[in-house]
Each structure stands twice: as C-alpha cells, then as structure tokens.
Amino acid sequence: MEVVIVPDAKAGGELIAEGIAGLLRRKPDALLGVATGSTPLPIYDALISQVRSGAVDASRARIAQLDEYVGLPAGHPESYRSTVLRQVVQPLGLPESSFMGPDGSAEDVQAACEAYDRQLAEAGGVDLQILGIGTDGHIGFNEPYSSLASRTRIKTLTEQTRIDNARFFDNDIEQVPHHVITQGIGTILEARHLVLLATGEGKAEAVAQTVEGPVAAIVPASALQLHPHATVVVDEAAAAKLKHADYFRHTYANKPAWQGI
Numbered sequence: 615m616e617v618v619i620v621p622d623a624k625a626g627g628e629l630i631a632e633g634i635a636g637l638l639r640r641k642p643d644a645l646l647g648v649a650t651g652s653t654p655l656p657i658y659d660a661l662i663s664q665v666r667s668g669a670v671d672a673s674r675a676r677i678a679q680l681d682e683y684v685g686l687p688a689g690h691p692e693s694y695r696s697t698v699l700r701q702v703v704q705p706l707g708l709p710e711s712s713f714m715g716p717d718g719s720a721e722d723v724q725a726a727c728e729a730y731d732r733q734l735a736e737a738g739g740v741d742l743q744i745l746g747i748g749t750d751g752h753i754g755f756n757e758p759y760s761s762l763a764s765r766t767r768i769k770t771l772t773e774q775t776r777i778d779n780a781r782f783f784d785n786d787i788e789q790v791p792h793h794v795i796t797q798g799i800g801t802i803l804e805a806r807h808l809v810l811l812a813t814g815e816g817k818a819e820a821v822a823q824t825v826e827g828p829v830a831a832i833v834p835a836s837a838l839q840l841h842p843h844a845t846v847v848v849d850e851a852a853a854a855k856l857k858h859a860d861y862f863r864h865t866y867a868n869k870p871a872w873q874g875i
C-alpha cells in the first residue's frame with residue numbers, strides 16, 4: 615500500500631486525476647469505478663478540467679458505480695445513479711450506455727446484486743476504483759464487520775452513516791434509506807488499482823486504522839492492505855493520526871518520477 619500525503623483536497627484530486635489520465639492514455643476504454651459522497655468531487659473536477667482542456671481523451675472511458683441506495687424512486691436526485699450521471703458521466707460528455715451500476719429499485723435485490731457482479735466481470739473488471747472512506751472505516755457501503763470476502767449484496771446502514779449522509783437529504787435522517795446495495799469488499803479487491811482519497815480531520819482515525827492497524831472486518835477499509843496495488847491519498851488533516859507519516863512522506867518524495875500513483 616502506498617500512502618501519499620498531500621497539502622489539501624484539491625491537490626489530492628489533481629494527483630488522482632493525473633493517475634486516471636495516465637490510465638486513459640494507456641487504455642482509452644478503461645473501466646473507472648467511481649465513488650460518491652463529498653470526498654471524490656475534487657478528483658472529478660480535476661479530471662473534467664483535463665478533458666475539457668484537451669489534455670486527455672476520456673471519450674471511450676467506461677464508468678462503474680460502487681454502491682446505491684435501495685428503494686429511492688427512479689431518477690431521485692440523491693440516488694447514486696443520478697449523482698454519478700450528474701457529477702461524472704455527463705460532465706465528461708459520456709453516453710449513458712458507458713455507465714453501469716446496480717439496480718436499487720429491483721424487485722429481486724439479491725438477483726440484481728449478482729447480476730451486477732457478473733456485469734463487472736464481463737466488462738473485463740474495474741481498472742481503477744476510486745474510494746472514499748466513512749468515519750467508521752467503511753468503503754462503498756460495507757459497514758464495520760462486513761465480510762472481507764463479500765460480494766455485491768444488500769446491506770443495512772449504521773445510524774452513524776445515515777446521520778453522515780442526512781446532509782444530502784435536507785438534513786432529515788428520516789429520508790435517508792436504511793438499505794443499500796454495495797459492491798462487496800471481495801468485489802472491490804478485484805479492481806486492478808484501488809485509490810482511496812480521505813480528507814479532513816473527521817477521517818483521521820479511520821485512516822490511521824486502515825493504514826497502520828490490523829486487517830480487520832471492524833475497519834472494512836483495512837482490506838486495502840491485502841491488495842497488490844492500493845494507493846491511499848490523504849490531506850494533512852486526515853493524516854494527523856498516522857504514526858508513520860514521516861516514513862510515508864520520505865518514501866513518496868523519493869519515488870522514481872516515472873512511477874505515477
């Protein structure tokens with residue numbers, strides 16, 4: 615696992631967008647796994663700027679959703695499908711057909727989850743998966759104690775996550791669904807490159823446990839330690855509880871220039 619400490623969220627977004635641009639230059643039809651929430655927005659802003667300036671061609675990129683609420687009406691503005699369309703797919707000028715995600719309104723949710731895992735595999739697998747992290751260490755919507763081998767499935771949100779996400783629902787927790795579909799941790803670990811961005815002091819404890827703690831289901835993001843190519847990008851505030859911050863800074867500062875993230 616590589617840990618990169620950047621000054622702020624904007625720098626983190628630019629660094630990761632540069633990594634995505636490099637991937638798209640090598641593989642124009644790369645399958646990019648995207649996360650929602652506030653954290654990845656600087657990544658999308660930077661990537662959209664690169665595309666609009668002509669620095670990178672994303673016209674053949676494909677986009678895969680990480681998770682989804684269950685039970686929101688189709689087209690609800692806070693469904694993750696609507697969110698990814700608005701924040702990523704449309705600004706990149708991609709057709710909706712380039713975008714895949716689990717069906718949160720399916721009658722048979724379990725079948726929809728299994729179908730999504732098959733769809734990801736048939737698409738050749740995710741090349742680069744962007745991840746955020748919950749204050750409780752969740753990735754996607756894999757809450758603490760999720761199986762580290764889990765596949766895409768329905769999960770029940772913790773109260774804390776519903777409180778955290780109420781800001782997207784008029785600060786009304788009653789509007790936040792209890793259930794979600796999320797790529798499982800085993801599914802996420804199949805992506806070729808995992809890139810987790812964490813910003814702000816509220817993520818510092820989860821980051822420290824993810825990077826320096828044991829691999830444990832209570833901190834789902836700690837499963838990144840098992841991945842052969844995982845990059846954790848943190849701003850100074852989110853790095854505040856890392857005991858080995860100096861080591862990570864030294865290692866990154868001395869990284870060969872030709873190695874991107």
Ligand SMILES: O=P(O)(O)OC[C@H]1O[C@](O)(CO)[C@@H](O)[C@@H]1O
Pocket residue numbers: 649650651652653654681745746747748749753754755775779
């Ligand atoms: O980036 P935020 O808004 O803090 O959210 C953190 C994480 O929580 C989720 O939004 C799910 O609650 C993830 O998709 C995200 O990575």
